[in-house]
Amino acid sequence: MKHLCPxxxxxHLTEPPRSQSGGGSFEICPSCGFQFGVSDADRGFTHEQWRAAWKKGGCKWSSKQTPPPGWDAAAQLLSVEKARHKR
Ligand SMILES: [Zn+2]
Incomplete structure (x- = not known):
């Protein structure tokens, strides 16, 4: 089961990302580099702030691993922004 980075x-996150109220994994997203639970969430960055900063920086792949074939930051962003509007 793969999980969506919020x-x-x-x-393709391997664990369910930690919610901002706690629980879940401490995985670092290889795409945007957000560290769930550990430093970034606890330093007070919200997902929205991190996303905005990541977009500003040109949506760079942040991991040392190579991105999956066909990796498309713009399409990813669309899917997460659409999902948020549904709620
Ligand atoms: Zn991410």
């Missing part, structure tokens, strides 16, 4: 929409 920051950038990367659809």
């Amino acid at each position: 920051v950038c929409g990367f659809p």
Whole structure:
């Protein structure tokens, strides 16, 4: 089971991302580099702020691993932004 990054929409996280109220994993998203639970969430960055900063920086792949074939930051962002509007 793969999980969607709530920051950038990367659809291949291996664990469910930690919610901002706690629980879940401490995985670092290889796409946007957000660290769930550990430093970034606890330093007070919201998913929205991180997403905005990531977009501003040109949506760069942040991991040392190579991005999956066909990786498309813009399409990812669309999917996560659409999902948010549904709620
Ligand atoms: Zn991400």
